[in-house]
Amino acid sequence: MKKLKADELYRKYGIVLILIILFIASAMINSNFLKPQNLINILKQISVVTIIACGETMLIVSGMIDLSAGLLCTTSMCFAAGVLSATNNVPLAIFTGISIGVVCGWVNGFMITHFKLQPFIATLAMTNVLQGVVQLYTNGQSIGGVDKIRFLGQGAILGIPVPVIIMIIVVVIIAVLMKNTKFGTCIYAIGGSEKTAIASGINVNRKKRLIFTLSGALTGLAGVVLMARLMAGMPSVGSGYEFDAITAVIVGGTSFLGGIGTVTGALIGSIIVGLINNILNLLHVSTQYQLIVKGLLIAGAVIIDIKTKENKKSR
């Protein structure tokens, strides 16, 4: 048998190992945890953030970041809800939500590639703009009358909730995109060494705009799913989702320095965060403590990441 070294084992399966350990521990701590309904609930709860995290993975791997994803999700949700309650046309509502994501994503990308703004700053500016737009559009009120989209948020196929199915489809598509396509290899190359990508004949600016546009589309989709889950367009929900998504990405082993990371990692990272929240809920631990645990989790994930890299170097 091939002997595997501890840190290689971690590099390959570490995050899955942590998930398994957490899973077994949770099952032992609380008997309600293993009930199918509870497990499905966890997946349902992480679906929106995971879809956003798929976009953030592409961005962070290519050395960028989107801070506006949370507010973009809110904006898509509210406008999709508005269109739906006005026209009762579900495809049009979905189209509206995703289009808003596409447009805002492209604008972010344009600001970064054309005016050479830092992604951090460009998307921070976008966050503020969107905050204003959402308030103007909704007057701070929730938008109801969206019953026709119920299936997308509340329905299930073969017992699996529709949002979970959407999430899985998105993860699979982006995973294949990043692993098996030329575009995917460009994402890794841009994050690993932008200059090398340029010198290898890649139109880096166009690729960056494309990554942002695609990520925006996913965030728009996440907004539509969120609206269907809440059965309303809520201007107060969605802000902060960008950090939840980034947390999932980081816990899932994506390097903030760029060039390394996968969406399957982000999915697992997202499940880990959801699982911890769930078990703490079952144990009636208050949200304040949950936040503290989440913070420690992020720091822990990154420390492990650095440590395993150090081991690799010293050999």
Added chain:
Amino acid sequence: MIKRFSKKGRDKVDQKTVVELRNIRKEFPGVVALDQVNLQLKTASIHALVGENGAGKSTLMKILSGTYTNYEGAVLVNGQEIHMKSERDAFEHGISIVSQELNFVPEMTIAENLYLGREPLKRGFLLNQKERSRKAAELMRMIGLHFDPEMKMGDLSVASRQMVEILKAISRGSKVIIMDEPTSALTNKETEVFFQKVRELRDQSIAFVFISHRLEEVFSLCDEYTVLRDGKWVGSGRLRDVNEEKLISLMVGRDIQEIYPPVMPHGDRVVLQVEGLTGAGFEDISFSIREGEILGFAGMMGAGRSEIARAVFGLDQPAAGTITIDGKPCRFRTTQDAISAGVAMATEDRASYGFVGVRSIRENIMLPNGDLFTRSGFWQKPKINEAVTRICGNLAVKAPDADTLVGNLSGGNQQKVVLAKWLVRDVKVLILDEPTRGIDVGAKQEIYKLITDLAQKGLAILLISSDMPEVLSMSHRVAVIAKGKKIGVLENKEATQDKIMKMIVEADK
């Protein structure tokens, strides 16, 4: 041109041993990095530490400078055995290191950098800026540097920054200064000035350790040598008693008769024709390269050679001029255009333009070859694996497998990967900018052989190098570039180092 320094009278100086390393052994998990290594450093002497990459030079110096504290053997400073516990400890015993990556704050002034962490104070806690400035100026005057101490460190040339780093070491009372590849970023002229200053400091009883790949510099600057090979001591002595061939054979463990392959005949058909190319840093450059021909670009660093190459490769946009490949006029707006026309370039700065260190050999080779290996955007695995295995075999890339990260390879193998990613496609023109910089002798020889083989296959090769013997021995013709202009072309037979230097000096006037 670097002058041989007269060593007359150097023996009169009373030289005593300041540092002695005895039977040093250092292990890393699974590897013995150093074994039974001895080294003696004398005052008022420059000691060259030479060996191939991975021979243990840096490890040895990290033990001496207190970075590695876990080793076997003895370190003696002024005859007393001392076990350094930290870099600070080494510092206090008068040993400091000026490393390849300089440690300074570019946004701070020279004076601020010199006295960082030990700023002169008044009344115990207020910064005494005047005093700091005065002291810094005095220190610089000592070795004939006349900069305003309030100048920003980032505005100095690399050579001057290095001098400031050395000054910092001296002002802290260092008696032993280790210089790791200090000249790798300097022009020949800067190097000469730098060496002059180092010699002056040596004569003030400072002991230097000089690590360099450039043997020419070792002979021009140093007094003594120690050669390491595979972590073992293989020889020490006075440099005047050996020649370059002897030193190389000690380094590689065998006699290297001739590291350059013979110049082979080339075809007549012109592949690349450049006319009147003008851009930032160069003007009115015309040259042509024929099938199977190697054209060398000789000149100083910063003469505009790399800029010309970047324009031919589409990395920068030329303001005027034409590029013709196989008789077809081309205009390269991006590197993509150049690559499709059959131009490839291995840039001077491998780590930033050549490869993606955090990704695998396979992916690096895939990167510019999407047009060959994809169908509707999807990579075709079997095709890729076949090509990667073939090219890595041809170039003898030494790695466990194609999934190895390029960042974990040695410099020579990294360069091979850069070449591999271009050679899987049909390249007509190959531009090599400093292809052997930072690569050890053995790997250099392989790369030279490879370049000659590629030319034999009909590629037109543009070879840019600051290593004169390299450019002279490899090229069919040598174009001399100075101040952004082509000042002449020499045939291989008539080209000599002296002639080229004369041309450059003439152009400087």
